Ligand SMILES: Nc1ncnc2c1ncn2[C@@H]1O[C@H](COP(=O)(O)OP(=O)(O)O)[C@@H](O)[C@H]1O
């Protein structure tokens with residue numbers, strides 16, 4: 001008999017979190033464990049967990065009024081086992097909801113696997129992610145590396161409009177890394193380029209063909225492309 005855990009699987013956007021969430025659910029369900037899926041504000045729409053690899057699955061949409069303790073108790077009262085919860089887009093959960101998740105682990109012996117980005121476009125922790133870092137038994141960084149345009153490991157999420165990084169705006173704006181030219185989008189960057197606000201488009205503008213030369217743009221002067 002293992003002790004239940006609260007695990008926070010964290011990484012930048014587009015590093016495979018939702019894919020792993022659905023894989024973990026599949027593997028646990030295949031062994032007869034009873035799990036419940038939750039998400040909040042998935043790009044693909046309400047009450048959905050979607051992976052860029054093409055998997056999608058229905059899930060329960062978390063709202064401000066969701067109480068994870070009640071969610072488990074109600075199901076158990078109706079005869080379900082509820083062995084584990086999978087929570088995607090956990091950065092959007094409230095700090096109080098993360099505390100409910102910790103209580104579900106400790107007092108109801110339910111495993112909780114939470115997936116989300118840690119920091120927003122300004123490199124500030126989301127309140128839900130901050131509480132997860134504070135309370136989780138383990139924080140797991142995903143093994144698949146999302147890469148900055150320079151080839152370094154991407155560690156930060158930039159918000160872009162037409163390829164230009166913006167630093168003003170609401171903390172929550174649902175979007176994707178593959179956004180159209182005039183849309184609000186996102187791009188993953190290493191810290192160095194996040195702090196310099198140097199997106200791929202900005203790097204191209206600074207030096208038209210850095211990849212051809214095998215050198216970082218002059219304005220950047222540093223790591224070689226794909227020197228991860
Ligand atoms: N066409 C593709 N071929 C192979 N892998 C892909 C493709 N598109 C996306 N991926 C993989 O899917 C990952 C994104 O998975 P996803 O679960 O949607 O990420 P997250 O939930 O972290 O934003 C990418 O990092 C990449 O490894």
Ligand SMILES: Cc1cn([C@H]2C[C@H](O)[C@@H](COP(=O)(O)O)O2)c(=O)[nH]c1=O
Nearest residue numbers: 013014117120121157171172173174175
């Ligand atoms: C950086 C940042 C991201 N978001 C949104 C954008 C996406 O809808 C999700 C992250 O989804 P993914 O599955 O990890 O790709 O978060 C946001 O609202 N605010 C931000 O600062």
